[in-house]
Amino acid sequence: MSSENKKGEQKQLRPLSTVRNGEKVKLVRIDAGRGLNSRLASMGLVPNVEITVISNRQRGPFMLSIKNSKMMLGRGMANKIIVL
Amino acid sequence: MTMKNITVALAGNPNSGKTSIFNMLTGAHQHVGNYPGVTVEKKEGLRRYAGYEIKFVDLPGTYSLTAYSIEELLARNFIIEQQPDVVVDIVDASNIERNLYLATQLIEMNVPLVLAFNMSDIAKQKGLIFDTEQLSRLLEAKIVPTVGNKGKGKTELLNAIVETAERGKIERTHKVSYGDEIEEELAKIEAIVIDKKCRLLEKYESRWLALKLLEQDEDITSNVERKEILDVVGPCIEHLRTIFSDEPEIIIADRRYGFISGACKETIKSTVELRHSISDAVDAVVTNRILGLPVFLVLMFLVFILTFKLGEWPMDLLDTFFNQLGKTITGFWPAGSENWLQSLLVDGVISGVGGVIVFLPNILLLFLAIAFLEDSGYMARAAFVMDSIMHKIGLHGKSFIPMLIGFGCSLPAIMATRILENRRNRFTTIMVIPLMSCGARLTIYALIIPAFFPQQWRGPVLWIIYLTGIILAVSCAKVLRLTLFKGETTPFVMELPPYRMPTLKAICMHTWQRGWVYLKKAGTIILAISILLWAATSYPKPSEKDLAGLNVQEVRQAELIHSVAGRIGRTIEPIIQPLGFDWKIGTALIGATAAKEVFVSQLAIVYAVGSADEKSETLRQKLQANYSPLTGFCVMLFCLISLPCVATLAMTKQETNSWGWALFQFAGLTILAYIITFGVYQFGRLIGL
Numbered sequence: 001m002s003s004e005n006k007k008g009e010q011k012q013l014r015p016l017s018t019v020r021n022g023e024k025v026k027l028v029r030i031d032a033g034r035g036l037n038s039r040l041a042s043m044g045l046v047p048n049v050e051i052t053v054i055s056n057r058q059r060g061p062f063m064l065s066i067k068n069s070k071m072m073l074g075r076g077m078a079n080k081i082i083v084l
Numbered sequence: 085m086t087m088k089n090i091t092v093a094l095a096g097n098p099n100s101g102k103t104s105i106f107n108m109l110t111g112a113h114q115h116v117g118n119y120p121g122v123t124v125e126k127k128e129g130l131r132r133y134a135g136y137e138i139k140f141v142d143l144p145g146t147y148s149l150t151a152y153s154i155e156e157l158l159a160r161n162f163i164i165e166q167q168p169d170v171v172v173d174i175v176d177a178s179n180i181e182r183n184l185y186l187a188t189q190l191i192e193m194n195v196p197l198v199l200a201f202n203m204s205d206i207a208k209q210k211g212l213i214f215d216t217e218q219l220s221r222l223l224e225a226k227i228v229p230t231v232g233n234k235g236k237g238k239t240e241l242l243n244a245i246v247e248t249a250e251r252g253k254i255e256r257t258h259k260v261s262y263g264d265e266i267e268e269e270l271a272k273i274e275a276i277v278i279d280k281k282c283r284l285l286e287k288y289e290s291r292w293l294a295l296k297l298l299e300q301d302e303d304i305t306s307n308v309e310r311k312e313i314l315d316v317v318g319p320c321i322e323h324l325r326t327i328f329s330d331e332p333e334i335i336i337a338d339r340r341y342g343f344i345s346g347a348c349k350e351t352i353k354s355t356v357e358l359r360h361s362i363s364d365a366v367d368a369v370v371t372n373r374i375l376g377l378p379v380f381l382v383l384m385f386l387v388f389i390l391t392f393k394l395g396e397w398p399m400d401l402l403d404t405f406f407n408q409l410g411k412t413i414t415g416f417w418p419a420g421s422e423n424w425l426q427s428l429l430v431d432g433v434i435s436g437v438g439g440v441i442v443f444l445p446n447i448l449l450l451f452l453a454i455a456f457l458e459d460s461g462y463m464a465r466a467a468f469v470m471d472s473i474m475h476k477i478g479l480h481g482k483s484f485i486p487m488l489i490g491f492g493c494s495l496p497a498i499m500a501t502r503i504l505e506n507r508r509n510r511f512t513t514i515m516v517i518p519l520m521s522c523g524a525r526l527t528i529y530a531l532i533i534p535a536f537f538p539q540q541w542r543g544p545v546l547w548i549i550y551l552t553g554i555i556l557a558v559s560c561a562k563v564l565r566l567t568l569f570k571g572e573t574t575p576f577v578m579e580l581p582p583y584r585m586p587t588l589k590a591i592c593m594h595t596w597q598r599g600w601v602y603l604k605k606a607g608t609i610i611l612a613i614s615i616l617l618w619a620a621t622s623y624p625k626p627s628e629k630d631l632a633g634l635n636v637q638e639v640r641q642a643e644l645i646h647s648v649a650g651r652i653g654r655t656i657e658p659i660i661q662p663l664g665f666d667w668k669i670g671t672a673l674i675g676a677t678a679a680k681e682v683f684v685s686q687l688a689i690v691y692a693v694g695s696a697d698e699k700s701e702t703l704r705q706k707l708q709a710n711y712s713p714l715t716g717f718c719v720m721l722f723c724l725i726s727l728p729c730v731a732t733l734a735m736t737k738q739e740t741n742s743w744g745w746a747l748f749q750f751a752g753l754t755i756l757a758y759i760i761t762f763g764v765y766q767f768g769r770l771i772g773l
Contacts, residue, residue, distance in 0.1 A: 029330065034152075034300065034331065034333060035152045037331070037333070037334060038148070038150050038152055038333060038334075038337070039147070039148070039150075039152060039153075039577065040577065041148075041333075041334060041337035041338075042147040042148030042150070042185055042186075042337065043147050043182065043577065043579065044181070044182045044185075044341075046334065046337050046338040046341050047330070047334065047338055048338070049341075054367075055371060057373060059472060060471060060472040061468055061471045061472070061481075063371065063468070063580070066182075067179070067181045067182055068178065068179045068180075068181070068182070069179050069182055069579055069580075069581075070367075070579070070580035070581075070582075071577065071578065071579050071580060072464065072467070072468050072577070072578045072579075072580055073577050074471075074475075074577070077577060
């Protein structure tokens with residue numbers, strides 16, 4: 001599934017862990033159990049929220065920014081968050 | 085004049101400054117305890133204001149009020165069961181939207197609500213302007229701007245609390261709406277809940293119950309006694325799943341944010357372009373791929389130095405004080421007439437109490453450093469930097485800090501595990517901390533190594549001992565995480581709060597509270613055990629006849645051998661012989677359970693060398709004459725792996741809230757020590773050492 005934006009570029013659904021530093025993406029869904037989903041939701045990670053990736057190294061934890069706060073996620077979790 | 089009582093609960097996100105507001109409202113009148121049965125802290129405080137006696141309860145910091153974590157359940161249940169007159173939600177005004185998520189849940193619970201817009205100075209700096217009147221109307225709660233760590237807004241907050249308490253519960257007009265589809269299902273569930281007179285209605289309101297059931301809240305769902313209700317809920321959830329291709333729970337969360345977003349759009353203006361703040365600049369260095377680790381190590385080094393080097397001076401002072409006290413008390417008895425009371429007071433009580441208090445400077449300094457790191461926001465970055473390494477052992481990045489402190493002393497190290505939120509990580513870390521060779525054991529190494537090893541071997545041998553400790557700690561942590569404390573790798577999600585300059589007042593308060601808890605709790609246990617050990621090494625005493633003709637050292641030697649400790653030492657000799665030990669070492673080990681430093685002095689007594697410390701050449705000669713280097717090494721190995729002291733035991737009990745775990749640690753380490761020392765000794769003999 002993909003969608004085109006104004007410039008005609010194709011955008012794909014992908015895991016957050018593949019997004020590069022400085023990119024802004026939108027959250028689509030989280031492929032995780034209810035407990036994790038709920039916790040992330042209460043910290044602001046709900047569908048359609050805008051996420052800015054601050055630090056994505058190939059290994060180690062992942063840093064992002066949503067609304068006005070910075071968060072750190074384990075790599076496993078960044079894999080489960082699907083964005084566009 | 086009789087005062088009216090009101091109870092006020094403080095809720096809020098972690099990092100919202102809730103603690104500083106609590107401190108601001110209660111001053112010094114605070115009491116820290118635990119929620120019954122769990123290791124979650126409960127803080128209460130009192131204040132008199134406007135004719136009321138106000139009890140403040142500081143609820144655990146949470147992002148939400150679901151049933152997924154124990155902190156959230158505790159917070160939620162407190163509000164429902166204790167029915168506080170007012171709930172104050174402390175909100176970080178510079179991060180409003182996320183913080184209000186909790187507020188919407190409190191609104192759903194229809195509690196009398198006051199919102200404290202904390203850190204309003206930072207919000208102002210960021211150029212945020214609030215139309216508090218309108219927002220207050222929309223949320224149907226009074227809003228008070230505060231700056232907790234500077235004490236601003238106290239009076240206004242207290243006034244708001246009193247007014248809200250006097251007004252009592254209101255019927256809300258602006259409810260959070262979840263959209264037509266969900267509202268339809270909610271109505272269905274509400275209807276059946278009321279119709280079947282669900283017993284939960286005694287405690288909860290029907291709309292809230294319906295909402296929780298739709299969210300599949302485990303706590304509520306498992307308590308519904310009527311199957312008919314659940315039979316209606318199921319299809320509602322299925323229906324919503326189909327429409328939204330997502331769990332109702334998530335859609336409801338999304339709608340809450342929608343509500344917040346709507347309310348904020350109308351009432352909050354941003355006048356300054358949000359530019360990259362200082363926080364981001366610091367982070368660029370501190371979490372930098374290359375610089376992050378060195379920065380962290382330097383800071384850890386500083387913490388270590390602060391705790392142990394700086395702590396030396398007051399510790400020596402306290403040591404001297406207690407020695408003097410002992411001498412003064414002894415002075416009450418004319419020389420030669422000392423009896424059991426004198427011994428109990430000086431060698432038991434004063435020695436015991438002194439032993440506890442002497443640690444206080446260490447602990448206070450350590451917690452001062454930790455409070456600074458936490459309040460400034462650095463701690464979260466430290467976890468980020470250390471995570472990749474600690475993850476391999478199955479531990480959290482933050483575990484590194486208590487383990488590092490363990491190289492100085494296990495006591496403050498175990499207390500420091502409070503910075504770990506996850507229970508499994510915490511317990512695992514607590515279990516392996518004693519394997520980090522502590523300062524007390526150094527005295528044993530300082531005695532034994534020069535006694536048995538030539539100059540060029542001494543450094544390497546010491547290195548080997550420390551390294552063994554580290555390797556064992558890492559292995560044990562790994563094993564524990566795979567077995568007893570098994571759990572999916574902790575979902576690692578952590579907020580990185582903006583950097584703030586901690587106020588002196590705040591860190592001093594945090595520090596003092598920790599120190600007080602240590603004194604009260606650990607202190608009493610350590611004292612009790614010290615007295616027990618004193619009795620075990622002093623009684624029973626040999627008869628006058630047996631002591632005839634012996635000099636001072638020999639008398640002490642005879643007394644020790646004759647005592648309970650001495651007898652135990654002899655009894656266990658057959659068991660420890662395969663390790664290369666004899667009853668003399670055994671006796672010294674028994675005495676050393678009080679504190680590892682005592683091993684040296686106990687050994688000195690057993691060998692009738694009189695009072696000696698680790699530098700004593702006489703004692704070293706005795707050792708050389710009686711044991712092989714292999715045995716010497718094994719003694720160090722055994723001391724390394726087994727529990728350093730009863731104080732550690734007491735600390736583990738306190739931090740795990742269970743004697744069971746403390747004894748598990750004791751047994752586990754002792755058995756591990758035995759097996760490894762056995763292996764090393766036997767292997768050594770085999771290859772002819």
